[in-house]
Amino acid sequence: MKKILFLTVGLIPMLFCSQSNTRISNPPVIFEALAGNKGFASQMTVNKAFEGSEKLGFFSVANISSKWSEDHSKDAMIQANLTFEIIKNIRLVGGSHYTPTTGLRPTAGFMYSLNFNDFLLVVNPRLIGFSKSSIAEGFIMMEYKPKISETWTGYSRIQGLYSETTEDGEHARSYLMLRLGVTYRSITFGAGANFDSYGPFKESKQNYGLFASARLFN
Numbered sequence: 001m002k003k004i005l006f007l008t009v010g011l012i013p014m015l016f017c018s019q020s021n022t023r024i025s026n027p028p029v030i031f032e033a034l035a036g037n038k039g040f041a042s043q044m045t046v047n048k049a050f051e052g053s054e055k056l057g058f059f060s061v062a063n064i065s066s067k068w069s070e071d072h073s074k075d076a077m078i079q080a081n082l083t084f085e086i087i088k089n090i091r092l093v094g095g096s097h098y099t100p101t102t103g104l105r106p107t108a109g110f111m112y113s114l115n116f117n118d119f120l121l122v123v124n125p126r127l128i129g130f131s132k133s134s135i136a137e138g139f140i141m142m143e144y145k146p147k148i149s150e151t152w153t154g155y156s157r158i159q160g161l162y163s164e165t166t167e168d169g170e171h172a173r174s175y176l177m178l179r180l181g182v183t184y185r186s187i188t189f190g191a192g193a194n195f196d197s198y199g200p201f202k203e204s205k206q207n208y209g210l211f212a213s214a215r216l217f218n
Helices: 002-011
Strands: 029-036 039-049 056-067 075-087 090-099 103-115 119-128 135-144 152-165 171-184 187-198 203-217
Touching (some): 029 187, 056 090
Antiparallel strands (some): 056 075, 075 090, 135 152, 171 187
8 A cells, every 4th residue: 555655646746747737527448458577467447437427427447367277267356337516527336246256236436537638547446245244345547648740649547446345454455557558659568567456364465467448439
């Protein structure tokens, strides 16, 4: 968690030196795949507004990863949420959250987001489940995409998650994802690293490799 906060603070100044302040109101769906030394990981991100509505939207991040030796993935985290903007850039979030360990559970929270042509910031604190076994979770994603030419841009991303049980404050799940590469038109590729930790003893897993992503829908 300290790594996430440190890297986040280090990238915040990029927002203020952003090359373009053109805001994106309805960003595309992004699908990404990472092939690494330990296995394969994929992520799909959806952050869309409903047609004809300025305030109501849908936000989802789906992560699935598997070791090369596994026939079936045991590591997945899928969230699907409706969002409602209460004030500029801040939305109420409510929906469902799934992992193979916890199953399908309700979730609710807030989301703060900024989306420009060359900078993205999403901060999403939330509560998963509404019982003694509830989990408090924080999610953050930052992207910086400086323009290189008319068809090429740079690309960097920091994405982090930390969750703990509300009853005893023990670590439940955390990860840190780092990406560095370039974008040509709608395709992004480069080097990536995933750092994952599980359970109260923070059993760790690292995966280093190459990634590629594509914008599917505008």
